[in-house]
Amino acid sequence: MIRDTTIGAKLWAAAVWATVGFFILNLLAMIGTVVTSSFATRWLGTWLPAGWTTRWYTSAWSEFQLWDVLIVTFQVIGAVVFISGALGVTAAYALARRDFPGKRLLVLLFLLPLLIPPMTFGIPLATVLYQTGLAGTFWGVVAANLVPTVPFVILVMIPFIEQIDPKVEAAARVFGANTFKLFIYVLLPLLLPGILAALLLVLVRTIAMFELTFLVAGPTSQTLVVALYYAVFAAGVRAVQSIDAMAVIYMVTTLIWLIIALRFVNPTQIVTRAKQQPAH
C-alpha cells in the first residue's frame, strides 16, 4: 500500500479523519443524550440534569406496558427467525446446488424485497393483510416481517453453501448415508456457522424493523420499536424522560443481540450481505 508523505497528503488525511471523528462524536453524543435524559430528575436549559434518578424506568415500564410489549417483540422475532431459517436455508440449498430454467428469475424475485424499501411494498402488503383479516394479529406481523428476512437468509446462505464442496456430500453417500443421515451428520454441522450468522443478522434486523410492523400491527401485536414510535409521536402526553427510558430499554435489547451477533459475523455483513459479488 502506498502511503504518501507530502504535506498536502497529510492535510487531506487529517481532514478525512476529522470528518470521521465529527460523525462518531455526534453519534455518541446523540446516544448519550438519550441515556442521560432517562436518568434525569429535571433537565432544562443546562449541560447536565439537576439530579439523577432511576424512577423513569419503573414508570415507563408500567406506563407503556413494556413487559407485554417485550414478550410480543420476542415472540415475533422468534417466529420470524425460525420460519425464515427453515424456508431460507432449504431454498438456498436448492439454488446453490442446482441449475434449472428460471433460476435467475427466482433469484431476482428473492433479491427484490431487499432492494425495494419496506415502505414501498409495505402499503400494498398491509392492504392485502387487512383484507384477509391478518393485519393487527400476531401472525400478520410475523408474515410482514418475513418478506425481507426469507430472501435475506437465502442470499446469505447461497455463497456459504456454494463454498462447501459437493464431493463431501457425494462421499457421504458413497459411505452409506441416506438423505436424512447426510443432513444430520454432514450438512448440518457444515452449515451451522452460516445458519447461525444469517439468523443472528435476521434477529438484529427484525428488532429494528419499524415500517412493516408499523403498517400491519394492531394494539396487541406491537413490537418495541413501534411502541417507541407512538410514544415519541405522542410526546407531551408523557414525560420526556419516560420516553427516553423506554428508548434506552429498546437500545439495550438491540445492542445485546448486536454484540452477540458481532461475535459471529463481520459488522459490514449487516449491510452488505456476505461477500460482495463482482458487479456484473
Place this chain on the structure above:
Amino acid sequence: MDAVAHAPAVEHGPSLRQRLAARGFDAVTLLVIPAAIFSLLLFVYPFAFGFVLSFEPKAGGDWLANYRRFFSDPFLYETIAKTLWLAIPVTLVNLLLAIPIAFRVRLMRNQRLLTTLLVLPITLGTVLVAEGLLNYLGPQGWFNRTLMTFGLISQPLKLVHNYWGVFASLVITGFPFTFLLTLSYVTGIDPALEQAAATLGASAWQRFRHVYLPLLMPGLAITFCLSFVQAFSVFPSAVLLGEPAGPTRVISIAAAQAAFEEYDYSMGSAIAMIMGFVQLGIVVAVLASRGLFYRGPASGAKG
C-alpha cells in the same frame, strides 16, 4: 424430502423423472418451492393486488381517477419534489463523504472498531435516531450548546421539526450504510493495480482518476441506487423530526395517510405505486449510465 411420484416411465427412452433431472429438476430443486410460494404470496401478489387496486378508486370514477387526483392536488404531487429534495442531496453527501473515508479506512489494520461504531445507527434504526436527535439537536441540546460555547452562534439554530432535522437523521443512518457498501467495493480492488500505476509514474490523483475511479464506478452506481432508495422511502424521521404537514411531507407520509387514516386503500396503493415508479426511474437511469463503464472483475489477472 423425496421426489414426488411422477407419471410411470414410458416404454422407450428416459422416464419423465430422468428427463426432468437432466434439466435440473429433481428432489433437491423442489426444496425451493416453499420459499417461492411464500414470496409469490406475500410479495408478488400484494404488489399485483395493489397495482390493480390503484385503478379501482374508492370514490368511484374512471380507472385513472386516483392518479389524476394525485397529479392535480399540490398537497399530493408536491410530495415527490419534497422527497427528492431530501433524498438526492442526502445521498450525494453520503456518497461524497464515503469515498475518501473508505480510501483512508482501507489502509487501516483494524477496521473492526470503526465499522462496529458505524453499524450502531443502522442497528438502532430510524425511530431511535429520530428520538435521540430530537433532544440532541434541540434548542437546549448539547449540539447547540457546544456551538454557542465556542461562540460560533449567538442564538440556537433551529435544527428539529424542519428540513434539517430529517436531513441529519438521514445522514446518521444513511452514511454508515453508504460507507460500508463503498468500503466493500474499494477493498475489492487489487492493491497491486495501484502499485503498478505508481511504478508507471501515476501520481496519487492520477491513480485515483485512471485506475480506482473507473473500476469503482459500477459499485458506486449500485451504492447510489441503494442509498437513494432508502432515503426516498424515509418515513418515521420525517414525521418525528420534520414538519410532516409542511416541507417534509414526504411521499411515504402521503401514502400512509391515504391508506390508514382515510382508509382509502385504493389511493394509498396508487401513491405507493407512484413512489415505486419514481424510485425505479432513478435507479434505471443510474444503472443505464453504468453501461458506459467497465464492469468486469476488479483484479489484475483472470481466474
Place this chain on the structure above:
Amino acid sequence: MTIALSQFDEVRLDRVSRDFGALNALRDVSLTIRRGEFIALLGPSGCGKSTTLNCIAGLLPVTGGAIWLDRNRVDTLRPEERGFGMVFQNYALFPHLNVRQNIGFGLKMRGRPKAEIDRKVNEALDLVRLRGQENKLPGQLSGGQQQRVAIARAIVIEPPLVLMDEPLSNLDAKLRLEMRAEIRRIHNELGATTIYVTHDQDEALSLADRIVVLRDGVVRQVGAPKELYEAPAHFDVADFMGFRNKLKGKVVAIEGDRTVLDVEGARISGVARERVSVGSTAYAAIRSDDLEVGEAGPNAIAATVDTIEYRGREFVGTAHSAGGLDFVFRSHVPVELGSRIHLRTEDERILVFAEPVQGRQ
C-alpha cells in the same frame, strides 16, 4: 527509432535495512548493479527478496541505508518519481483498459503526445509479439499473453531499471519455459538492466548474469550462476543449489585443501568451503547426481536401500545409514530394496561446511 533505455552506470544498494515485524525484514543489504546486468534475487519464501524489490520500487519504505542511481539518491523518492519499470507477480494489468491502453499507461501519465505514445506502444507490441491483440481487454488474454503485456508496459517507459517479481510463477510448466526464453530474448535485444526475483534456482541459473542468494533478510552469496552452482559459500546456499545429501560428522584431519570427516566411522574427505577446525562438527554436502553405488573404501559409506525408481536413463534411489543419515543417490543398475550397498563419490565432489548457527545470523 527503437525503445532506448535511460543511460546510467550503476544502481547501488547501500546497507538497505527494513525493520518491520519478524518476517520479510532486511538487514544491511548492499549490492551494486551495473548497466545492462541481469540480476536474480534468489531465496526461499520469506527470505526478503520481494521486500528488497519493493523497497527498490518505492512500494515499501526502507528504514535504514540508501539506494543510489549513480549519484542520485532514489530511496527518498515516491514510486511514481523513480521511473523504474516493474512486472508484478499477478501482472496487475488494469482490467478496464485494453492492451494498447495498458502498455501506454505510463507514457500517458507522463503527458507524452499521443503520436509518440502510439509509436512507442507499437514498438513494444512488436517486441513482445502481441500485434493484433491490442484492442483486447486483459481478461480476454491467456496467461502468457498477459505476461507479455506486463513486460511491454514496464519497458515502454524506457526505465533505467526493470524489476520483475516472480513473473513466471503463475504459468504452467511448459509456458514457463517459453516465457523464460522470451524474457532472455527481450533482455538481449534491449539490454535492459533487470532485477529478477525468483524462488526457482533453475530460473535464476538460466537467466541471470549474477545471482544474489538471500536468506532471512541477509545476502548470503553473490556470484555468477556457475560459481554458485559449483562452489556455494554456505551450507544453506548449497542446500538451495541441489546438494541434497548432508552428512553430519566430525573433522578428524585437515590435509592441505582436503578436509577429512569421520561420518559414522567412514572417512569422507572433501573441499572445505568454510573455516572448520579439527574436532569440530561439520557437514559434507553431496549432490544426488554425484552419489553413486560403488565399492567399500575411501569416501564410501554403507547404507540400506529404501526406495528405487526408474527415471529413464538411470535409477534414483533413497537409502539410510545405520546412524540414521538419509541419502539420495543414482545408479545405472537396479538395486534390490533392503540390500546393503556402499555409496561413494570423488573428493572434489564433496563440499565441507561448518555447522550452521541456529536461528538468524
